Every structure is written in C-alpha cells, then in structure tokens.
Amino acid sequence: MTAIEPGKTRIGWIGTGVMGHSMCGHLIDAGYQATVYNRSPEKTQGLVDKGATAVDSPRAVAENSDVVFTIVGFPSDVRQVMLGEGGVLEGSREGMVLVDMTTSDPSLAIEIAEAAKAIGVQAIDAPVSGGDLGARNAALSIMIGGDAETVRRIDPLFQLMGKTIVYQGGPGSGQHTKMVNQTLIASGMIAICEGLLYAHKVGLDIPTVLKSVSSGAAGSWSLSNLAPRMINGDFDPGFFVEHFLKDMKIALDEASKRNLALPGLALGYQLYHAVAAQGHRRDGTQSLILALAKLNGFDWKNENR
Structure with a gap:
C-alpha cells in the first residue's frame, strides 16, 4: 500500500x-x-x-x-x-x-x-x-x-x-487493552451513581457537589461527562447499555480463562443486567443511576427535579 x-x-x-x-x-x-x-x-x-x-x-x-x-x-x-x-x-x-x-x-x-x-x-x-x-x-x-x-x-x-x-x-492486544478500560469503567460507574444518590438523599445541591469532587482525587472522565447527564435526566446513548454488557461479558470470559477473579467487574455486570431488565437496554450507560435509585425505593427522574 x-x-x-x-x-x-x-x-x-x-x-x-x-x-x-x-x-x-x-x-x-x-x-x-x-x-x-x-x-x-x-x-x-x-x-x-x-x-x-x-x-x-x-x-x-x-x-x-x-x-x-x-x-x-x-x-x-x-x-x-x-x-x-x-x-x-x-x-x-x-x-x-x-x-x-x-x-x-x-x-x-x-x-x-x-x-x-x-x-x-x-x-x-x-x-x-x-x-x-x-x-x-x-x-x-x-x-x-x-x-x-x-x-x-x-x-x-x-x-x-x-x-x-x-x-x-x-x-488482539488492542482488544485486551479495551477490556482493561471497561473493567475500570464498570466499578467507577457504580461509585459515581452511589455518590450522587448519597448527595441527593442528604439534601446537597448536586451540581455544586460536582464542582468540588470532579477536580479532586475522585475525578474521572465518567464523572465529568456522565454525571451531568444523570443530573439532567439525559439518558440518551453515548454508549448503549447492551453494548457495555457485551464488553463486560468478554472481559469476564477472558478473566475466567486465566483463573482471574474480578468481583468488582462481576458486580457491575449484574447491576447492568438489572438496568437492561428495567427497559434501558438501548439507553446510555449513565442509566445505571435509575436502577440503583429504584433499588433504594425511589424514582430518580421524578425525585431529582
């Protein structure tokens, strides 16, 4: 060429x-x-x-x-x-x-x-x-x-x-590296959602909270880019839940072949199955907040207005 x-x-x-x-x-x-x-x-x-x-x-x-x-x-x-x-x-x-x-x-x-x-x-x-x-x-x-x-x-x-x-x-090395990426994201998304739920329940102004935590040690791409979407009720797909489930399954299968235990990734995989079961398979990965809010007995879309 x-x-x-x-x-x-x-x-x-x-x-x-x-x-x-x-x-x-x-x-x-x-x-x-x-x-x-x-x-x-x-x-x-x-x-x-x-x-x-x-x-x-x-x-x-x-x-x-x-x-x-x-x-x-x-x-x-x-x-x-x-x-x-x-x-x-x-x-x-x-x-x-x-x-x-x-x-x-x-x-x-x-x-x-x-x-x-x-x-x-x-x-x-x-x-x-x-x-x-x-x-x-x-x-x-x-x-x-x-x-x-x-x-x-x-x-x-x-x-x-x-x-x-x-x-x-x-x-194959590019794909293996992407599995590292998705493993990091899976646990990180759980943490972001839990942090937002905590801020909501104790009555903090969530955008103000984000100003403090996004630039500190807790900062991440997902926190800066997806947390605002969660706050604004924007669950349009930047990346589909069903595709993230596919990625996590690949990573778990590759880990299993090597007798490698990844409990954080496995938890993320199960929680995102709950997201899909609640009808959000074709929504963005930020819709995890909806499933975790429901687990805690409330509707994020309505209560976070």
Missing part, C-alpha cells in the same frame, strides 16, 4: 451508528474518498451528503477501498462482516488494511488477522473509548493491536479520529 494521503487513499467504512458516523465524517472532511455500508441504509445518508458512496455489502466496501474500517455491535457482527459470506475478506486484495474498531473478542481479532495475512492483507484491532462526545470531537482514545509497521503507516487516519493513540502490541 502506498502512503496514506487524502485524494489518493480510498477509505471504506462499515457501521455508521452513534460513533461510526462521526468518525467516518472526520475522514471525509479531511479529503478522503469514502465508501460506506450499514445494515440500516438510511443511517449512511449524512455521510452520502458529505460525498461518500453507499454500497449494499461489506464485500463491496472492500472492493472499492484501500483501508476498511469497521465499528459494529457485537463479536457475531464482526465475524459476519469480516469473515462471512459477502464479507470484507471476500472483497479484499493483497496490500489492503482492515481496521476493526468494534470492542470485540481478542481471540476473534487474532483469527481475523491470521485469515487476512493468508491473502496478503493486514488486519488491525483498534477499539476506542470516549463515547459519542469523543467521536464527535475527534478526541477518542484508540487502543491498537496488530503489525507495528502497518499501524505506523495508517496513523494519519487514526490522528483524525482520536487524541490518545497508543500501539499496544500484536493482534
């Missing part, structure tokens, strides 16, 4: 949802020609309006691209899009690069990398953190596994989508 350059390097993008739409849009805005696909074609319209070409299969994306990015929902979706009938590998040719930015199984990332290498293609796993805001603001953290030289060559594309871009090692 030649050097990455706007106007010459052709980009493929599969998955134009909450995050993927913005991420692909940054590449188009930088001058890259893009071919896009989504299972719900109407979700590609904003990118088509920017100049992208929509096609009807992942294979067609690959046939018209030099670098193909995917960011879909679940490992089963990654497998189908990459390895299935009409998938990316069927349309790939020697010298291409495939970049999966879905949070997925590390073992699947290795399987895809090996299948791609057999036909002269490099496959990179590059899951992201930062949610809808990070995607819109090109401020994502990108955790990368795969061939180091290939990662170096396509770095100009990563730079258009993220602020923290770190190579972690061989295939």
Whole structure:
C-alpha cells in the first residue's frame, strides 16, 4: 500500500451508528474518498451528503477501498462482516488494511488477522473509548493491536479520529487493552451513581457537589461527562447499555480463562443486567443511576427535579 494521503487513499467504512458516523465524517472532511455500508441504509445518508458512496455489502466496501474500517455491535457482527459470506475478506486484495474498531473478542481479532495475512492483507484491532462526545470531537482514545509497521503507516487516519493513540502490541492486544478500560469503567460507574444518590438523599445541591469532587482525587472522565447527564435526566446513548454488557461479558470470559477473579467487574455486570431488565437496554450507560435509585425505593427522574 502506498502512503496514506487524502485524494489518493480510498477509505471504506462499515457501521455508521452513534460513533461510526462521526468518525467516518472526520475522514471525509479531511479529503478522503469514502465508501460506506450499514445494515440500516438510511443511517449512511449524512455521510452520502458529505460525498461518500453507499454500497449494499461489506464485500463491496472492500472492493472499492484501500483501508476498511469497521465499528459494529457485537463479536457475531464482526465475524459476519469480516469473515462471512459477502464479507470484507471476500472483497479484499493483497496490500489492503482492515481496521476493526468494534470492542470485540481478542481471540476473534487474532483469527481475523491470521485469515487476512493468508491473502496478503493486514488486519488491525483498534477499539476506542470516549463515547459519542469523543467521536464527535475527534478526541477518542484508540487502543491498537496488530503489525507495528502497518499501524505506523495508517496513523494519519487514526490522528483524525482520536487524541490518545497508543500501539499496544500484536493482534488482539488492542482488544485486551479495551477490556482493561471497561473493567475500570464498570466499578467507577457504580461509585459515581452511589455518590450522587448519597448527595441527593442528604439534601446537597448536586451540581455544586460536582464542582468540588470532579477536580479532586475522585475525578474521572465518567464523572465529568456522565454525571451531568444523570443530573439532567439525559439518558440518551453515548454508549448503549447492551453494548457495555457485551464488553463486560468478554472481559469476564477472558478473566475466567486465566483463573482471574474480578468481583468488582462481576458486580457491575449484574447491576447492568438489572438496568437492561428495567427497559434501558438501548439507553446510555449513565442509566445505571435509575436502577440503583429504584433499588433504594425511589424514582430518580421524578425525585431529582
């Protein structure tokens, strides 16, 4: 593959949802020609309006691209899009690069990398953190596994989508790093919700409390970005509960393979199942506050007005 350059390097993008739409849009805005696909074609319209070409299969994306990015929902979706009938590998040719930015199984990332290498293609796993805001603001953290030289060559594309871009090692390393990220978030979200519930119950002004605690030792991205949404009753998805459940299950499975006990993560997984059972599967992860408030016998939306 030649050097990455706007106007010459052709980009493929599969998955134009909450995050993927913005991420692909940054590449188009930088001058890259893009071919896009989504299972719900109407979700590609904003990118088509920017100049992208929509096609009807992942294979067609690959046939018209030099670098193909995917960011879909679940490992089963990654497998189908990459390895299935009409998938990316069927349309790939020697010298291409495939970049999966879905949070997925590390073992699947290795399987895809090996299948791609057999036909002269490099496959990179590059899951992201930062949610809808990070995607819109090109401020994502990108955790990368795969061939180091290939990662170096396509770095100009990563730079258009993220602020923290770190190579972690061989295939699967990006996914393993994302599991660390999700493990940290799971316990942290419980703590944030419990802190807000405490502040509410003792009668403090919660926005004022946040001014004090957000810049101290308790500060975190989730506290600064998601706690205000909880306070304002905004439970729109920056990251879906059902996708977080998927991520935690992957991390727990990987830990189990290594006889590693992660009780904090396991608790988070169970609590988020409660969130899903209460009808918030397609809401944002900040909706954990609703489940924990209900556990304490009150309705957060109504009492926190």
